[in-house]
Amino acid sequence: MKQMPIALKGTPQGLLLKPQAQSWDVILNALEYALQDTADFFRGGRVILELEGHTFTEDDLIALRDLLERHEMELWVVLGVDEATQRLVRAHGIRTRLPGTATPAAEIGTPETIFARRTLRSGQRLNTPGDVTLLGDVNPGAEVIAGGNIVIWGRARGVLHAGAMGDETTVVCALDLNPAQLRIAGVISRAPEQRRRHPQPEVARIEDGVIIARPWTAKG
Amino acid sequence: MRGKIITISSGKGGVGKTTVTANLGLGLALLGQRVICMDADIGLRNLDVMLGLENRIVYDIINVVEGRCTLPQALVRDKRLRTLRLLPAAQTRDKSAITEADMDRIAHQAAEIADYVIIDSPAGIEHGFRYAVKPADLVLIVTNPEVAAVRDADRVIGLLEADGHVPARLIINRLKPALVRRNEMLDANSVVDLLAIGLIGIVPEDVGILAAGNRGRPVVLDEKSVAGQVFRNIARRLQGEDVPFLPLKAPSFLKRLFGAY
Ligand SMILES: Nc1ncnc2c1ncn2[C@@H]1O[C@H](COP(=O)(O)OP(=O)(O)OP(=O)(O)O)[C@@H](O)[C@H]1O
Ligand SMILES: [Mg+2]
Numbered sequence: 258m259k260q261m262p263i264a265l266k267g268t269p270q271g272l273l274l275k276p277q278a279q280s281w282d283v284i285l286n287a288l289e290y291a292l293q294d295t296a297d298f299f300r301g302g303r304v305i306l307e308l309e310g311h312t313f314t315e316d317d318l319i320a321l322r323d324l325l326e327r328h329e330m331e332l333w334v335v336l337g338v339d340e341a342t343q344r345l346v347r348a349h350g351i352r353t354r355l356p357g358t359a360t361p362a363a364e365i366g367t368p369e370t371i372f373a374r375r376t377l378r379s380g381q382r383l384n385t386p387g388d389v390t391l392l393g394d395v396n397p398g399a400e401v402i403a404g405g406n407i408v409i410w411g412r413a414r415g416v417l418h419a420g421a422m423g424d425e426t427t428v429v430c431a432l433d434l435n436p437a438q439l440r441i442a443g444v445i446s447r448a449p450e451q452r453r454r455h456p457q458p459e460v461a462r463i464e465d466g467v468i469i470a471r472p473w474t475a476k477g
Numbered sequence: 478m479r480g481k482i483i484t485i486s487s488g489k490g491g492v493g494k495t496t497v498t499a500n501l502g503l504g505l506a507l508l509g510q511r512v513i514c515m516d517a518d519i520g521l522r523n524l525d526v527m528l529g530l531e532n533r534i535v536y537d538i539i540n541v542v543e544g545r546c547t548l549p550q551a552l553v554r555d556k557r558l559r560t561l562r563l564l565p566a567a568q569t570r571d572k573s574a575i576t577e578a579d580m581d582r583i584a585h586q587a588a589e590i591a592d593y594v595i596i597d598s599p600a601g602i603e604h605g606f607r608y609a610v611k612p613a614d615l616v617l618i619v620t621n622p623e624v625a626a627v628r629d630a631d632r633v634i635g636l637l638e639a640d641g642h643v644p645a646r647l648i649i650n651r652l653k654p655a656l657v658r659r660n661e662m663l664d665a666n667s668v669v670d671l672l673a674i675g676l677i678g679i680v681p682e683d684v685g686i687l688a689a690g691n692r693g694r695p696v697v698l699d700e701k702s703v704a705g706q707v708f709r710n711i712a713r714r715l716q717g718e719d720v721p722f723l724p725l726k727a728p729s730f731l732k733r734l735f736g737a738y
Contacts, residue, residue: 376673378635379628396671398628414671 529693
């Protein structure tokens with residue numbers, strides 16, 4: 258599994274973007290693709306770009322800002338650039354520090370977590386940039402999309418997507434894990450044709466680029 | 478005290494809403510209840526045909542909405558059971574001719590002169606579904622034991638839950654015990670498990686239902702029909718009676734069912 262060209266992470270201040278690739282074409286393409294799925298979380302929201310050791314021209318800045326605007330998001334802060342680039346960024350009315358804080362962006366607090374207790378029915382959707390815990394079933398035709406981990410204390414039958422903003426370390430757990438589709442970050446797996454007779458709690462995660470489900474034990 | 482308003486709904490089309498409405502309407506009338514069946518499927522009227530009342534219609538629900546006649550004038554009385562009356566849909570209009578407020582007003586007006594008002598909802602989850610469930614005190618969700626119908630029923634239940642707190646009960650229609658035994662059809666248990674609402678009846682597949690619908694003589698009137706017995710039992714359950722579920726020629730499956738209820 259290749260690394261994603263850009264990492265997205267929800268934070269209370271806004272969506273944190275961290276480019277992983279060098280080429281801006283690659284980064285912007287990956288971002289466009291990621292936002293098709295996840296833009297719902299962030300509509301109207303602010304974006305913090307953290308650029309550790311990346312070059313950043315005025316054209317890159319404008320291209321990024323325009324792309325975000327098409328998804329109704331605002332490029333709010335650009336962090337980790339040299340003096341000259343900071344001046345360039347500020348000339349476009351974009352900040353180069355998070356207001357009222359000297360905290361590095363990577364340590365910004367945890368995003369919003371959802372706890373729900375109900376049956377998630379066909380056509381219904383839970384989504385959050387953070388983790389989801391559901392006490393109940395996810396029926397066929399329902400969707401859970403989380404930037405973080407997903408824990409279903411019930412039967413999981415619909416579509417589950419953990420790490421929806423690219424976090425490949427997230428997991429999906431369920432008492433009976435048999436979703437129509439399971440996604441972690443950019444990796445997809447579909448339900449096996451054969452349903453198990455005696456379901457057991459399982460936890461799914463990415464191992465060597467594919468999603469593997471194993472018995473969910475006390476050790477997690 | 479006003480009567481109870483019950484809407485028969487499903488999401489998916491063709492699963493048996495109109496059949497259930499006709500049979501439960503007559504079933505409750507057999508118990509001596511005053512019943513008004515309302516056909517809310519404007520433009521695709523067929524409750525009147527199933528009840529065998531087609532050629533007695535003078536006015537319809539849209540005439541009532543538009544004030545061309547009163548509600549009592551539009552009601553068609555059943556020729557067999559005098560306590561059953563039908564408010565027909567309009568065949569030449571469409572669903573935009575009626576609003577949720579109209580439906581609410583007319584259903585409540587009907588409930589003043591009946592013990593039960595049973596509303597036959599159109600298929601779908603759009604306007605027709607919305608106005609049909611608006612006045613309901615209880616919604617009966619009809620589904621067939623097949624994946625697509627159950628999925629749509631689930632969607633409808635989700636919409637009802639999101640909307641308010643109207644209680645819903647489940648009717649599983651067209652169950653074929655032989656297919657269930659051979660694992661070729663969903664069993665009632667898995668349907669109830671998934672939808673997670675109370676079950677009020679399981680109606681078997683019965684060729685007699687089609688013929689009865691065509692003749693305008695619903696099976697509930699047939700003493701010897703098993704499906705008829707099922708509908709009579711559901712009517713009694715609606716009356717608050719605790720009636721055991723009928724065995725549908727598949728003991729192993731029923732044992733499981735009784736285990737759950
Ligand atoms: N238990 C049953 N056994 C056999 N046939 C049935 C059964 N229930 C319904 N049918 C048949 O299925 C067909 C559709 O039934 P019905 O018209 O009641 O469905 P509906 O849900 O009202 O459809 P629509 O969504 O079009 O209003 C009819 O021909 C009816 O006779
Ligand atoms: Mg119908």
